[in-house]
Amino acid sequence: MEYKMLFTPMNIGTVQIKNRVVMPPMMLGFGQFNGCPTKEMMDYYEERAIGGAGLIITEITRVDDFSGASAFAQLAISHDYHIKPLAEMISRVLTWLQNVHSASPPRQTKSGFTYGHRTGINRCRKNNG
Numbered sequence: 508m509e510y511k512m513l514f515t516p517m518n519i520g521t522v523q524i525k526n527r528v529v530m531p532p533m534m535l536g537f538g539q540f541n542g543c544p545t546k547e548m549m550d551y552y553e554e555r556a557i558g559g560a561g562l563i564i565t566e567i568t569r570v571d572d573f574s575g576a577s578a579f580a581q582l583a584i585s586h587d588y589h590i591k592p593l594a595e596m597i598s599r600v601l602t603w604l605q606n607v608h609s610a611s612p613p614r615q616t617k618s619g620f621t622y623g624h625r626t627g628i629n630r631c632r633k634n635n636g
Contacts, residue, residue, distance in 0.1 A: 519562075526561035534566045534578055542569065542583020543592040549599055556600040563600060 514526045537548035552563055568582040569575035575585070583589055 517561075524561040526559070528560050529562045530555055530560040530564065532564040532566050534581065536578070536580045538566075538580040538582050540580055542572075542581065542585065542589055544582060544596045548582075549596045552596065553599045 512527060514528075517524050517527055535548060535551060537545050537551060539545055552565065555563055566582060567577055568584055569577065570583075570585055572583065572585050575583075582593075584593060
């Protein structure tokens with residue numbers, strides 16, 4: 508079986524991806540409890556980019572600390588102090604953040620109330636392109 512298109516470039520909107528190998532989001536648990544990425548996390552994503560992934564979607568990233576936290580040591584972009592470490596990670600590798608917040612209105616279920624999730628994938632680009 509041949510996959511001739513797998514290693515050819517593709518566009519998502521105006522962004523060109525070097526190939527069609529996509530690393531999906533998965534919870535690593537390498538973040539700090541305050542939501543900042545650690546060196547270990549940055550190294551992990553950079554190694555995957557060097558290894559050939561054309562697109563890397565980071566793990567769940569909360570936008571609200573009160574209702575958006577879904578796991579310990581997950582990324583966050585809910586405060587200004589998150590900007591610098593996330594910018595450092597992005598400068599090392601083109602990534603897309605998976606943003607999640609659980610602040611949607613509750614919906615009634617048979618067992619009571621549960622809260623829905625709204626998710627989005629936001630592109631983060633290096634300053635140079």
